[in-house]
Amino acid sequence: MSKLERFGISVDDGLLRKFDHFIRERSYRNRSEAIRDLMRAALVSEEWSKKEIIAGGIAYVYNHHKRQLANQLLDIQHGFHDLIISAQHVHLDHENCFEIIIVKGKVESVSSLYDQLRALKGVKFIDIIRATTGKLLT
Ligand code: NI
Structure with missing residues (x-):
């Protein structure tokens, strides 16, 4: 089983406000859940682009x-x-x-x-x- 790691992200407040609005509209409970989904989506996109x-x-x-x-x-x-x-x-x-x-x-x-x-x-x-x-x- 993988262990949970924490890391900090620096982002300007305008972008963060838009992101918070984005995740509220999609019913995410918190930023971590939304960021995890975005990371997975990026990796899947990479998978498709690499002809896996x-x-x-x-x-x-x-x-x-x-x-x-x-x-x-x-x-x-x-x-x-x-x-x-x-x-x-x-x-x-x-x-x-x-x-x-x-x-x-x-x-x-x-x-x-x-x-x-x-x-x-x-x-x-x-x-x-x-x-x-x-x-x-x-
Ligand atoms: Ni039919």
Whole structure:
């Protein structure tokens, strides 16, 4: 188990006021919690930029009445079967489907999958979730 370390930070009062406002709006109980989250986010960002093995998700919404599109989405996913851990499909309404696929692998593969899905005509929304395997964070 890791031990807790304390350190001091010098910051000008204007920046600190803005930061305190920022963390209040996000319901942090104290500055330490907020700073820990920001540190983890920076490390995850670094993980993605260094092309490590990462975990993440790709979420998208599309019109399932466009049959060709649904087939294209599936074909692309099968091309990345080694990368995709899980896929969930939700019928949002009569027309719209929401899918989220969970991935674990190389950043370049995740980016390639994301780019191919995004390029399909008829995908109404798509976003990528940059998560982490957690290995680089204690
Ligand atoms: Ni559906």
